[in-house]
Amino acid sequence: MSCSLGGCQLSPNFDVIILVDTSTSVKKKNVKHVITFVKKLLSKAEIDQSVVRVGMATFSTNVHIHFHLNSYETKAEILSAADNITFTHGDTNTASALFSVRKHMLTAENGDRPEAKNIIIIITDGVSTVNTYRTVVEAQLARESGAHIFAVGVGLAKTSVLKSIASHPPDDNTFTVAKFGDLVDLETLTDRLFERCGEFGHLALTFGLCLSLRNTTPFSHMSGELVTPGNAQPLISVVTTF
Template structure:
């Protein structure tokens, strides 16, 4: 389901990836939105590398039980919501939809992609859950060149709404804008690679980082419970 339709050629011939059984974070509710740069500078082949990264990130996600919901937004000159958090509730259909995302071309309206997080994606009618951790991954290969002054404020609005933003830059010579987009600490939420082929190597590190955050929250809750019991 898209809110803006682009007319581009299908770029995929690969079979769907093997569906993994969920092995980690499976009992935690996570609403995850991928915000993907689809500007002309990315290119068709590199855009496929981004979609492969999205699929790989979700291989171990527990989508079928409802623990994990996924949405995807593209941005170039315009913004396209590919599908919302409540569009798919099983992994085969989700992966098929990711395979069929079309490359858009255009400029780099990063502000528009970030604004969609609060205006379109993480809202109740489109599948956002108050009980779920809200996580966004933004992947880009360049600085914004449309509404650039709105990019950091849009990111701040999203973070202020409780959305964790993992910012991934590909081949960037300058990362100040990406630092402003990313949640803190940068050591956890900001990642850079030299080219799109290196995205594959990020997958395990990123998945472990997300799960580490959940485990930290669990330990904190357990500690609070223990303190409460001691004070009874």
């Protein structure tokens, strides 16, 4: 389902892949912080098979796909599945993780929809130590396939590689925290993730704006103000673009 407002094509459909680094340097005790962050991130999404779909994988030396975009239909199922993510020892093979997303997860067979905006969120605490030269290449191939990449770094002294993975402009799509316990307070990504108006322009989709406008049903914006077809245009004019 999509609609148009102010020259901006609004599509509330997102296919989201979350990639979590579980290599040895992450440490087992920090996996719970990552899971808490992921669950908070997803709690704001309108998850079901017709609006937002979610898949999740972890990576170290190897890649483990925990569930595909069409594995679960409800938010409750996905949040429960996230609790089952486990720690694995190994190196940091970011290139293989991005390859697996592009070749095995963002496919029609595994739930990817042609009308949905593909989003990859990668959470890592370090640069690749396996197939290092392929990391930037695989990120570029994922972006060229139409995926938008948000890169989240934890405890990184340098962010150049992280920024080379993220979509452009990298400063807008790269997020860093000092330690894993700080992830839960990363509100900038949490607030922005599902607000992008596909690839067409503005941060106009605020969890149901398109649907509310189509049905002429007001809803409450995060500020508390009721948004209706009559007063929605100011929201369009003040938000930023891709």
